[in-house]
Amino acid sequence: MQYGQHPAPRFTIAHLSDPHLLANDAKQYGVVAPESGLVLALDRLTRLDPRPQALVFTGDLADKAEPEAYARLREVVEPAAEALGAQVVWVMGNHDERAPFAKALFDSDDDGPQDRVHDLGGLRIVALDTSVPGFHHGELTDDQLDWLRDLLSTPAEHGTILAMHHPPIPTPTMEVAAIIELFDQHRLAAVIEGTDVRQVLGGHYHYSSHSTFAGVPVSVASASCYTTDPAPLDRLISGVDGHQAFTTVHVYDDRIVHTVIPLHDAPEVSGQPPSVTALLESLTAEERHDIISRKDSEFNADWDAQDRRDPLTDL
Numbered sequence: 001m002q003y004g005q006h007p008a009p010r011f012t013i014a015h016l017s018d019p020h021l022l023a024n025d026a027k028q029y030g031v032v033a034p035e036s037g038l039v040l041a042l043d044r045l046t047r048l049d050p051r052p053q054a055l056v057f058t059g060d061l062a063d064k065a066e067p068e069a070y071a072r073l074r075e076v077v078e079p080a081a082e083a084l085g086a087q088v089v090w091v092m093g094n095h096d097e098r099a100p101f102a103k104a105l106f107d108s109d110d111d112g113p114q115d116r117v118h119d120l121g122g123l124r125i126v127a128l129d130t131s132v133p134g135f136h137h138g139e140l141t142d143d144q145l146d147w148l149r150d151l152l153s154t155p156a157e158h159g160t161i162l163a164m165h166h167p168p169i170p171t172p173t174m175e176v177a178a179i180i181e182l183f184d185q186h187r188l189a190a191v192i193e194g195t196d197v198r199q200v201l202g203g204h205y206h207y208s209s210h211s212t213f214a215g216v217p218v219s220v221a222s223a224s225c226y227t228t229d230p231a232p233l234d235r236l237i238s239g240v241d242g243h244q245a246f247t248t249v250h251v252y253d254d255r256i257v258h259t260v261i262p263l264h265d266a267p268e269v270s271g272q273p274p275s276v277t278a279l280l281e282s283l284t285a286e287e288r289h290d291i292i293s294r295k296d297s298e299f300n301a302d303w304d305a306q307d308r309r310d311p312l313t314d315l
Contacts, residue, residue, distance in 0.1 A: 001281055003288070009250035009257070010158065011123050014045055014052035016246040017203030018060040018223035020095065023068035028225060034063065035076065037224035037244050040263040042080040048248065052086050054120050058203035058221060059093025059165030061101070070104030089118050092129040093165040093203065094136040094180070113144055122157030123251060128164040130182055138166025138182035145191050155196040162192070167202025167220045169211035173230040176237065177205055189214035199249065199256050208245060208260045219258045221247045270303070
């Protein structure tokens with residue numbers, strides 16, 4: 001049912017990043033269980049309405065690029081994606097290594113850049129490999145940029161989303177991270193400016209951030225393992241076991257909406273039961289507006305008083 005001015009989104013994408021899985025259930029820094037965060041994220045996805053049609057993982061899939069970690073990643077993610085009816089888009093990160101990444105996830109012996117194109121009902125999703133073997137910063141080669149330029153010369157029906165690990169944005173809350181940013185960002189800007197690219201998705205920094213690049217919105221997802229505290233106390237950099245999240249990407253014909261979804265539940269202090277949906281659907285648009293928008297309606301009076309009565313029976 002449409003409650004307001006906007007129709008349902010044409011596409012829903014779950015943007016997840018930096019799971020950093022380890023083999024043999026090992027913990028990061030002896031504390032963080034990366035698989036637990038990933039499982040939490042996948043469970044949270046089942047609550048979304050509409051369900052995501054694609055799960056885009058923007059890199060650092062395995063902390064040490066262990067084949068066993070990639071195998072476990074597939075064991076955890078693929079059944080969840082199948083249950084959702086969603087495609088999975090894997091993107092390389094600086095902690096990943098091309099050969100084991102390609103072999104474990106695509107049964108490929110290709111150890112070159114892991115650039116791939118996915119079609120989601122006319123929405124083109126490009127997985128762009130910004131990794132540099134042996135280093136943590138990001139780069140794109142001349143060949144990669146030429147490939148991307150040629151690809152984008154033909155527009156997709158519903159536009160293109162670029163998914164990459166190193167996002168082309170500044171990091172004002174963590175300036176030192178610029179040392180391992182995507183190098184030569186102007187070269188990528190020259191390729192995508194004026195094309196059908198509607199969105200850039202990135203990871204790498206372990207906290208949510210948003211910007212624009214070459215006139216295109218950029219959304220950086222947080223991590224499902226540990227996160228980076230953007231406002232640490234007396235620390236140059238502070239990785240913490242908290243604030244894990246993913247981002248939903250709702251693609252409309254004329255806009256894209258991003259929502260950061262925390263992985264962990266929090267205590268509810270206000271809300272309404274699912275039965276309210278039936279009540280709202282039984283009313284006219286004018287009646288819905290009256291009980292929801294009018295401050296002195298009985299519905300709002302009950303809500304303001306934190307009355308947990310069922311509005312279906314008590315309104």
